[in-house]
Amino acid sequence: MNTNVLMENAGGVVKDSLILEAKRFGVSHQPPLTLDDWKKQRAELVSLIKANAGAFPVACDLDIKYYESIQMSGYSVTKLTYQSRPGFRVTANLYVPDGPGPYPGVLNLHGHWAQGKCAERVQNRGHLLALNGFVVLTVDAFGAGERGTIPGEFEYHGAGIGGSLFAIGETLLGMQVNDNMRGIDLLQSLDYVDADRIGVTGASGGGNQTMWVSTLDERVKASVPVVSVGTFESYVTGSNCICELLPNGLTFTEEWGILGLAAPNPMLILNAMQDINPTFYVSEMTRSFNSAREIYKLYGEMDKFSYQAINLTHGYWPDMLQCMLGWFLRWLKDEGEGRPVEIQAHESLSESQCLCFPDNRRPADVSSIFGFVRPRAQRLAAEHLSPGNSIDAAQKRAELKGILNVPAGPDYVSISRVREGAEGNLSIAKFSVEIEQGIPVPVFALSKSGVKEKETVIAVHPDGKDAAWNDPRVQSALDSGKTVVLADLRGTGETHWDNIPIHDQPHHCSARAVLWLGRTTIGDWTKDILGVASCIKDVLSAKSVEIISCGETGLAALSASVLSEKIKSVYAAGVPGSYVNDSDKVR
Incomplete structure (x- = not known):
């Protein structure tokens, strides 16, 4: 029929x-006209972001565990894990220049490359920056690299896997931000790192995290998000990963507001002119850039906010590495004028050499997303069904309506x-x-x-x-x-x-x-x-x-x-x- x-x-x-x-919401969010108004809005915005991104627990002991260290030409690469929450560890590689330091520290965040920190294009930044006198921490995003469901099998951490976090009141975006902020804690804990000179960079999903970490953590003194900045409006009906989703985000801000939170710290945005994802079109990026620039203008620091549109496809290509290195040399080492600089050739490691657990026998506290969600969901379910937990039907109806946002x-x-x-x-x-x-x-x-x-x-x-x-x-x-x-x-x-x-x-x-x-x-x-x-x-x-x-x-x-x-x-x-x-x- x-x-x-x-x-x-x-x-x-x-x-x-x-x-x-989405357009209606976007039009309703406009930059303030005075610095005092922005500072009030800024505090409200940070509060709303954290309320919608999930829990940001009190910082626990990092309990850094070091594994193998590989000596390279002029620097070393050390495999380690650290706690971002109690009993919850992040796998990472630490690139350290030879010598006493102190050196600026850079948090290096990968995009949607399932190999995570091990991917050669992700390693490239660590090797390059270490050769130029930066300590680099490259972490596996939650659900990627060595933090996937099955040890030894790289996977995509979005869709239903990342979405399972909603059941326990968390978001993949917020979980990653917390992991990465603890990564900054780690960098600052090292005596050979200058704790006042911390940078962040990454491409695609890693560029997205670069933006969020740079705006929520004032310790970040320079950042370079790559092929990741657009508008929240353009996310609506797009095909981006759930790790780039802030629930209710457009109801209280546009992406320019997030970029503006980084002010007055230096930020260089790099987008690709041949990107096929409409969210990351240069035209969308410049919409956010122009509004966020008004915030830098209020601080009188417009020279610290810039962008480059590069005639390449989606990725972190050598031309972009040149831009990033020049920016970090200027703002983290007081060298040069922030313009692109030549990059030197370097060695790379095999993916297996970058693994903290090359035998795929990771400890239980290096958890997958499902492994993290399951015990917490079980505990919450047990609490709801507890005999001592009386149920008020009217209250539960109101709660349901609020959760569903009917x-x-x-x-x-x-x-x-x-x-x-x-x-x-x-x-x-x-x-x-x-x-x-x-x-x-x-x-x-x-x-x-x-x-x-x-x-x-x-x-x-x-x-x-x-x-x-x-x-x-x-x-x-x-x-x-x-x-x-x-x-x-x-x-x-x-x-x-x-x-x-x-x-x-x-x-x-x-x-x-x-x-x-x-x-x-x-x-x-x-x-x-x-x-x-x-x-x-x-x-x-x-x-x-x-x-x-x-x-x-x-x-x-x-x-x-x-x-x-x-x-x-x-x-x-x-x-x-x-x-x-x-x-x-x-x-």
């Missing part, structure tokens, strides 16, 4: 509504013209419900001809109406004389737009998009279900409403039933029974 309601797919309408919402306002805004007809022995009706301004939910209602029963079943599925219609339970409901209402929740079926599955995770880009905007996908779908339930009572005179759902839409259906008395019952298939994941696989 053709369940289509619309003559053309409306995914673009839903996508455009998110882009427009959009406020009426259940629905309007209903299109209802088109009625027949198909065989079935009476059909097709219409769209506008849940919020510009958000259509196509609805296909069908019942056996002549049936007067007003019991109604709403059927929803992550893959849209066609998948819902093929559910035997839906067919059974229709055969029993109930009216069946097939609905495409936003971003599914005829409103589907997210065609870039990231590591087999459907709805990845759309889920990221709404989180930037202070929403959640489950919250939006809950709103859609409530709107359809209310609408069919008005249009179809439904007396009772049941829901048949599957997968992720089951969570929305259950949430809708908790928040509204209009829903009589819910059947949810394929829904996780718990957010505690007992395996090392995304589910």
Whole structure:
């Protein structure tokens, strides 16, 4: 059966509504006019970032553990781990020039190269900077390098792996920032490092972390984020990693605000003119740069904020290394004018030589993301189910609504013209419900001809109406004389737009998009279900409403039933029974 309601797919309408919402937020965030106003805004901004990025625990003992040291020509590379949280260790390589020092220290952060610190393009910065008199700490990002799920197997740390941190109130962005700030603690603890001269650099995801660390840690005196700066607006509907996501971020700032937090410390932004990721287009970077420059202007330090657009592809290429080295020589060693300098040839190590645990026998405190999440999720679940933990239903409903960020306002805004007809022995009706301004939910209602029963079943599925219609339970409901209402929740079926599955995770880009905007996908779908339930009572005179759902839409259906008395019952298939994941696989 053709369940289509619309003559053309409306995914673009839903996508455009998110882009427009992002633009509205962007327009509302403008640089202040005075330094006093900025300092007030700055304090508020830092507080909001930390509140939304997850926990930043009190610093524990670094408990640095040193492993093998490899002597190079003019410097050494030492393999080590340190604690960023109690019982939670970060794997790293330390590049140290020969001689007593003290030398400036640089935190070197890798992007989405699964080998992490071991990748040759990441090593390059360590070797180059050490040859030029800098101590360099190169760390494995959480979930990458030696911190992946299975020792010895490099993997991508985003999508469902990094997303599992949400279940315990953490974010991958915040976890990495904390690891990296503790890396600065480590650099400052070394007697051969000048603690007042700390720099940070990295490319892509590492460039993103460079920005966050440089703006949240005032100890960073110079930074060079590479192929990573754009606008938060451009993140919305884009395909960036979850490690670059700050939930609710656009509701209180744009990316220029984050860059501005680094002021008045020197920052050089390097972007690639041939980058194929729209988020990192030079045009997006300059939008943020121009606004952040207003903050540096308030400090009277415009010479400390600069950018270069280089005619290369996404990466940290030799031309960029030249720019970075010149910048750090100027601002961390008082040498030169900050312009690009020639770089010398150097040796590289094999990936296995950079491993702290080349036999893949890492200790338990070098944890994967799943290994970190699981015991904490188990503990939280046990606390919720504790016999002494009384449950106030009204309070729990309020908490659920807050967690889901269910959009406020009426259940629905309007209903299109209802088109009625027949198909065989079935009476059909097709219409769209506008849940919020510009958000259509196509609805296909069908019942056996002549049936007067007003019991109604709403059927929803992550893959849209066609998948819902093929559910035997839906067919059974229709055969029993109930009216069946097939609905495409936003971003599914005829409103589907997210065609870039990231590591087999459907709805990845759309889920990221709404989180930037202070929403959640489950919250939006809950709103859609409530709107359809209310609408069919008005249009179809439904007396009772049941829901048949599957997968992720089951969570929305259950949430809708908790928040509204209009829903009589819910059947949810394929829904996780718990957010505690007992395996090392995304589910």
